[in-house]
Amino acid sequence: MIFAGIDIGSTTTETVLLDEKQRIVASSWVLTGIGLEAAADETLQQCLAQSGHRREEIGYCVSTGYGRELVEYADSDFTEIACHAKGANYWFPEARGVIDIGGQDSKAISINANGGIMNFAMNDKCAAGTGRFLEVMARIMGLDVEEMGRQSLLAERATNVSSICTVFAESEVISLLAKKATTPCEIMAGIHESVVRRVHMLVQKAQLSVPIVMTGGVARNIGVVKSFEKVLETKLLIPEDPQSIGALGAAIIAHSQYRKKRTKEKGSRKWKF
């Protein structure tokens, strides 16, 4: 028996499979693109191939992310907030806060010892402070997001990128590059600080306690991580594969939902007798 968690995000789709002892047996990701269901299927197939399991062996499947309702074969769907909380708790049971910066949204989640949601805050009307913002900036710099993170650490100071709007910030950065009064590394550091300023508001709103785990693809950007650690005055915990934490959490929930279902079934059988 295995348990599947599928996270269809705006940028990437991930699937994680767990066995009955909650050990990760496979994980996979693809770019989401426009075919959300196809992306989910592809990652699931890859995971099944990796682990050598058959589809019929999936005891319970939970979907999450913005495309969570599109996975027809999922037994239930949960928000990425609940899933990131569970996934972060899996790797770091001592954690009491989660910062998840995804493709188009950012979340700060306060969690308890079981990975349950205590409080949360997320951006709702603007993509500033998200992975998309960094992607746009990295494109201007001619780098990928992770490399932009590494290069920003070479800066002695950060240039202030004041625009809140992603589109306006793009013009601002182009203008800064054209002026040549500041180095590209300093601008990159400023871009990271701009993201952190936005997400820090959510951290304050959700009243996060330490230790804090950072999840989502942006956790791979060392520049954002270091900038966050400076503002929060604490070291962030980064899981090995931060991008798959939502899918991992979904698989953990699938495992517990299956147990609940079984207990209920046993209970109802008892009544019949």
Next chain:
Amino acid sequence: MEILNSDLQKLLEEFRFRAKNPSVSAKAWKTKTGGKVVGITGLDVPEPLIHAAGMLPIVLLDRDEDVTLANEHVEMHQCGYIRSLVDQALKGELSYCDEFLFHDCCHIVRMLGDALHTFTDKVKKVQFAYFSPLLEYDTGRAQVIKEMGKLKKRLERLSGNEITANALAASIRLFNRQKWLLLSLYEIRRAYPGILKAVEVSHIVASGMCMPKEEHIQLLERLLTLLEEEKKKPISTNKRIVVHGSLCECCDDYVLEGIEAAGGVIVDDDLYVGSRYFNTLYDEALPPLDALLQAYWQRVSPCPTRFEERNPGVYLEELLKMANAEGIVMVVVKFCEAHDYYYFTAHRYFEAAGISELLVETEHGSAPEGQLKTRLQAFIESMEE
């Protein structure tokens, strides 16, 4: 929830139609009676006084349509309710109103008075009811008594009819009847969660704000009879939620529907188009004008535009207890500073009391449904922990 019977569905459609088309009810009433229609805003306009003068009070509600013509006159960062009303007026949709009477509850409503007068129909001068918000002071009370008397005279002049004590007492009885029926409906809603969808309840209340009370009462009586059958059906076991907010306008349908789609069931509310409209009864034992004054001073729901010592959090906690609710969704309309401050007072109280609460900020013409859906579902999930 099971499928509703067809009579109930027809009746609910009637409520929805009346709520969305106030001009139809108003024009029919005018044809029948020859009386004047008064468009009003604010909870504190004493509607029975207008009714007793032989006129029809219609509460002006915002519409869930894009604001287009008003953009020239009212900035995008102004209150969405006011923008919607100016837009409706510019499109000629408020032409069924013969007069406007607003409660002077905030500077934006005062601006609405100017905007309607200046940009739409210069003939119609907007009347204001100036009731002091200083409830704790004798001077404030004296001002309200004086203003109520003056308002009575102004309404008599507008209508050409004297407002007698008997006529006012009869109007008060009529309004109380509507309030009682709506209170009964909410009692059923608390006892049989999910018996009606929140949007349906919103239409029921909204229609009662913008159609003749006599007709609305008939519809409500029929509704309560039909609901007897629905009570036999299974009730919702979803998380019991109370919704507060949208203090001057309709709570957006997508918010109410979103809460229910996320796994909640709305068992009570503290909304303008909701319990705030009808939860203060008039004391029929008092002289009628005094009953109106008392209703102003002793309104059940606290209001951010008044100077009063009550903490809104305490009131809402009581509401949650009465509805046996597990959490509250606070709907705050963007650009309403008064409600922003009021919200934080309640929020701090909820935090200290350990009450599950979610803030939803709405803006006219903007509905980020995807993000909201996630937030609402996560809120319900957090209550499972």
